[in-house]
Amino acid sequence: MKKSLASLCIVSILFIFSACQSSDLDYYTGSVESDSYSVSTEVGGIIEEIYVKEGDTVKKGDKLARINVDSLRLELGRLQAQSGASKAALDKTFKGSRSEEIEKARIQVNQQETVVSSNQQDYNYRLENHNTIAQLYESDAASEQSLKDSKAVLDAASSKLESSRQQLAYLREQLQLVQNGSTKEDIDISKSNLDAAQWSIKSLEDNIAKEFVYANSDGVIESLNYLGGEYAPIFTRIANINNLSNLWVKIYVEEKNLGNVKLGKEVTMDAGLDGADSIKGKVVYIASEGEFTPKNIESKENKQEIVYEVKIKVLDHIDAVKPGVLVDVYLGDSK
Known part of the structure; x- marks a missing residue:
């Protein structure tokens, strides 16, 4: 009887231990x-x-x-002013030159034509004088120094005439440009400058709008x-x-x-x-x-x-x- 009771106790203890161990694993x-x-x-x-x-x-x-985005607002103001200037330049390229600008260019050409005419007359005079002295020199009626001096004066007159002719050619080209208006390249450059300014303005405006930091979740x-x-x-x-x-x-x-x-x-x-x-x-x-x-x-x-x-x-x-x-x-x- 005692042996059976002891066996029952051992079995019960093992069951309880097993149950506790199983529970702990959960x-x-x-x-x-x-x-x-x-x-x-x-x-x-x-x-x-x-x-x-x-x-x-x-x-x-x-x-x-x-x-604080005050510095961005200052930069925005500068870019807006730059954009206004770029737009005015673009408008000008589309409209072409004003009549006053064309007339001014024409007057400059006329004035330079007068200068070239005067320089041509002076050159012709110096050339004739040099030829005369050269003939005298051949007949021993003029000194070598006189010949050299006349040649130097003639060269100076020639250089002056050539310079005035080049300036006249330049002014005539400028007159032709203002009369013809802006080229396609001029218009494309002006449009690019305006687009760049407007893009920078948009970028700055976007950054200024980010001055507030918002919660991204509840x-x-x-x-x-x-x-x-x-x-x-x-x-x-x-x-x-x-x-x-x-x-x-x-x-x-x-x-x-x-x-x-x-x-x-x-x-x-x-x-x-x-x-x-x-x-x-x-x-x-x-x-x-x-x-x-x-x-x-x-x-x-x-x-x-x-x-x-x-x-x-x-x-x-x-x-x-x-x-x-x-x-x-x-x-x-x-x-």
Whole structure:
């Protein structure tokens, strides 16, 4: 009788131990996480104002900060003036020269023709004089120095005449240009200058419109990385937003226990918080490839074990649990 009683006790103890061990394998601990969004500047400058503080709840599109863009506005004014000048130049190339400009060019040609005529007469006189002295020199009636002097005067008159002729040719070309109007190349250059100025204006206007930094998600301001008055470079992260409407718990399940986990399976979690001792969750992600136990959760016994990342979406008590809270997850059948 005593022997039978002892055997029964041993069997009972083994059963209880086995049940406890099996139950322990169904429990995992993970921390609550959420979608986190980085908010960055789209233009560099001094932060003039910050409209929120850490912990504030925001909606997507809310203003978070304002960047000083005064220097961009000054540059915009300069480019607008340049664009106006480019447009006036383009209009002029299309319309052609004014009658006053044509008349001015014609007068300059007439004046230069008079100069050329006078220089031609002076050259003719100097040539005739030089020829006379040359004949006298041949008959020993004039000195060699007189001949050289007349030749020097003739060369100067010739150079003066040629220079005036070249100036006349240039002025006639200018008159022809203003009479004919602008060439296709002139018009294309003017159009290109105007297009470049207008593109620069549009680019600056777009940057000026980015002076306000907006929330890119609903959520809570987790951190602010700059203070008012500090310089924030372009594309620098100035804030982080946690979207607390989408919370999940990440755990790592051993390969041998992966059969207990199915996508869509509802599980029970416990955060040890008042009013949130039983939290519903649903498995929404199971890694397709295993990995060694992450260092932040490994122990001496399991550091060489292959585990699979599992994410469990929090379905209720969202207001009670916060990112970073440790949660026990029960993967067994509903109790």
